[in-house]
Amino acid sequence: xxxxxxxxxRDGAKAISPEKAIKPTETKTDRDTMSNIQTxxxxxxxxxxxxxxxxxLRDHYNQLVNEKVPDQLLNLLDELARKEHDSKKD
Amino acid sequence: MDLSPxxxxxxxxxxxxxxxxxAIALCGNPHxxxxxxxxxxxxxxxxxxxxxxxxxxxxxxxxILRNTYFSxxxxxxxxxxxxxGLHASRVASAPEQNGHADFRDxxxxxxxxxxxxxxxxxxxxxxxxxxxxxxxxAGCAVGTIKSRVNRARAxxxxxxxxxxxEDLGPDGLTRAxxxxxxxxxx
Numbered sequence: 001x002x003x004x005x006x007x008x009x010r011d012g013a014k015a016i017s018p019e020k021a022i023k024p025t026e027t028k029t030d031r032d033t034m035s036n037i038q039t040x041x042x043x044x045x046x047x048x049x050x051x052x053x054x055x056x057l058r059d060h061y062n063q064l065v066n067e068k069v070p071d072q073l074l075n076l077l078d079e080l081a082r083k084e085h086d087s088k089k090d
Numbered sequence: 091m092d093l094s095p096x097x098x099x100x101x102x103x104x105x106x107x108x109x110x111x112x113a114i115a116l117c118g119n120p121h122x123x124x125x126x127x128x129x130x131x132x133x134x135x136x137x138x139x140x141x142x143x144x145x146x147x148x149x150x151x152x153x154i155l156r157n158t159y160f161s162x163x164x165x166x167x168x169x170x171x172x173x174x175g176l177h178a179s180r181v182a183s184a185p186e187q188n189g190h191a192d193f194r195d196x197x198x199x200x201x202x203x204x205x206x207x208x209x210x211x212x213x214x215x216x217x218x219x220x221x222x223x224x225x226x227x228a229g230c231a232v233g234t235i236k237s238r239v240n241r242a243r244a245x246x247x248x249x250x251x252x253x254x255x256e257d258l259g260p261d262g263l264t265r266a267x268x269x270x271x272x273x274x275x276x
Binding site for chain 2: 045049050053054056057058059061062064065066067070072074076081
């Protein structure tokens with residue numbers, strides 16, 4: 001207890017993940033972010049950063065949404081309906 | 091009362107682009123994603139009597155898709171256990187394990203996230219599901235979704251910040267993260 005040099009004012013240092021521990025450099029942002037994660041619902045990131053991140057995520061995802069759906073998938077529903085129809089006739 | 095086949099069909103067609111995007115984001119491979127969507131559509135069509143009319147069809151379909159994906163993933167992991175030793179050496183020397191050069195690209199950084207975090211981030215941040223809906227889709231507590239999203243965001247920012255430090259061409263996000271102005275090259 002007495003030989004602990006760090007003031008026990010942050011949970012972050014204690015709860016640090018092994019992944020973190022092997023990282024050579026730790027920036028202020030990393031440390032702040034990590035300690036915020038421990039306290040669940042508090043917004044983790046600065047609003048500007050979170051906004052930029054959200055835009056990148058939506059841009060990336062919308063590109064995927066806007067890709068053409070392969071015919072194979074579009075035709076599948078017709079096939080399913082036809083099979084069902086045929087099996088009812090039998 | 092069941093949804094009419096036509097209504098279900100229209101709903102499936104409308105949801106297809108999003109199902110496919112979600113599948114690609116989960117498994118990282120368009121071919122596997124198409125198979126996954128196909129399997130989801132067949133299940134949804136076959137079991138359409140189980141859908142509660144008036145509830146959220148997209149959420150129902152997303153649930154089927156992610157459950158299909160994760161049970162397939164578990165099955166594959168069991169199967170490859172025998173040859174794990176063989177793969178280990180190759181995986182360890184894969185270039186993506188070295189340095190941070192891969193993270194110049196947002197999608198690369200996204201791929202590096204643990205699957206459960208990526209799933210939560212996509213459901214909330216890209217699809218715009220409510221936390222409660224996302225928790226129902228992923229079959230976990232609302233608090234778990236929130237913490238996965240927070241961890242995903244923190245990890246992404248960390249990865250993007252690292253690539254900015256290594257001068258891999260700052261963009262909007264990395265500039266915001268490292269707090270510097272755009273660099274002018276040349």
